Amino acid sequence: MKISKFQTTRNVGREMVEKAGVDVDLLITKLKRAAAAEFTTYYYYTILRMHCSGLEGEGIKEVVEDARLEDRLHFETLVPRIYELGGELYRDLKELHDDAACAAAYLPSDPSDLTEILKVLLEAERCAVRVYTEICDMTFGKDHRTYDISLAILHEEIEHEAWFQEILEGRPSGHFRRRKPGEGPYTQKFRHIE
Amino acid sequence: MCPWFIVAKVSEIKPNSMKEFEVVGCRILLVNALGKLYAIEASCPHRGYALKFGSLSGKVLRCGFHYAEFDVEDGRVLREPVDGKGTRGLKSYPVKVESENILVLLEEQK
Numbered sequence: 001m002k003i004s005k006f007q008t009t010r011n012v013g014r015e016m017v018e019k020a021g022v023d024v025d026l027l028i029t030k031l032k033r034a035a036a037a038e039f040t041t042y043y044y045y046t047i048l049r050m051h052c053s054g055l056e057g058e059g060i061k062e063v064v065e066d067a068r069l070e071d072r073l074h075f076e077t078l079v080p081r082i083y084e085l086g087g088e089l090y091r092d093l094k095e096l097h098d099d100a101a102c103a104a105a106y107l108p109s110d111p112s113d114l115t116e117i118l119k120v121l122l123e124a125e126r127c128a129v130r131v132y133t134e135i136c137d138m139t140f141g142k143d144h145r146t147y148d149i150s151l152a153i154l155h156e157e158i159e160h161e162a163w164f165q166e167i168l169e170g171r172p173s174g175h176f177r178r179r180k181p182g183e184g185p186y187t188q189k190f191r192h193i194e
Numbered sequence: 195m196c197p198w199f200i201v202a203k204v205s206e207i208k209p210n211s212m213k214e215f216e217v218v219g220c221r222i223l224l225v226n227a228l229g230k231l232y233a234i235e236a237s238c239p240h241r242g243y244a245l246k247f248g249s250l251s252g253k254v255l256r257c258g259f260h261y262a263e264f265d266v267e268d269g270r271v272l273r274e275p276v277d278g279k280g281t282r283g284l285k286s287y288p289v290k291v292e293s294e295n296i297l298v299l300l301e302e303q304k
Binding site for chain 2: 033098101102103104126127130131133134
């Protein structure tokens with residue numbers, strides 16, 4: 001059988017998920033919005049990180065960097081799954097920004113206020129935890145691959161939330177440092193090329 | 195035929211909490227706000243995210259994604275989502291308690 005350049009054969013990976021009862025188009029929408037949130041968060045965290053300066057801020061900067069780089073890796077981890085399921089990324093970056101699952105993590109009106117910066121960071125991580133919990137709920141026992149990816153990201157997002165909460169609220173800290181910035185220990189197995 | 199559906203037991207919805215249920219294909223969020231029960235649609239009308247992940251403060255329900263706020267009593271929008279796109283209010287459904295059961299009228303909206 002000859003297959004033309006743009007013709008595709010069956011997508012059994014998608015069929016299995018559909019047969020399990022998942023609305024795959026809705027799932028793709030949620031994955032795209034999650035990926036958009038990771039991409040925009042990476043951008044906004046770059047700005048927030050710049051403003052973590054001074055005696056207190058420099059200590060926070062490294063933590064923001066760990067979260068920032070891992071959020072970009074989450075974007076990279078999600079994108080192949082979107083295409084596997086038959087979806088595609090936004091062709092317009094503005095559309096990506098406006099469709100993100102979470103609100104933009106804007107720099108606070110007083111950029112020298114580290115507490116306000118930490119609140120923005122914490123809220124962004126909390127939104128991400130909600131995003132992946134919802135995707136895990138939707139795919140559990142039905143779409144094993146998306147579930148596995150989302151669960152791995154969820155692990156890292158929950159750790160990010162804990163880091164910022166520990167700094168902001170001074171609660172007992174279980175913050176285990178990454179071996180290197182952007183390590184992404186739970187999502188690492190989905191990235192074959194570093 | 196009476197379109198009231200048993201959704202949950204009263205004991206399942208603790209004060210100042212909320213829980214999502216599916217009834218005949220409809221996803222309903224039951225809310226116990228200040229000791230009174232309310233039934234509203236389970237997804238935020240802004241972007242369709244689950245409201246069960248939001249937070250409840252008195253009768254104000256805040257979506258956990260773009261932070262729209264709604265009055266659970268009548269579903270009206272108290273605060274627009276932060277992305278500036280605006281949203282409609284929540285659908286809300288009549289609720290009654292019989293014995294230990296919470297019943298929701300799905301056919302008509304308040």
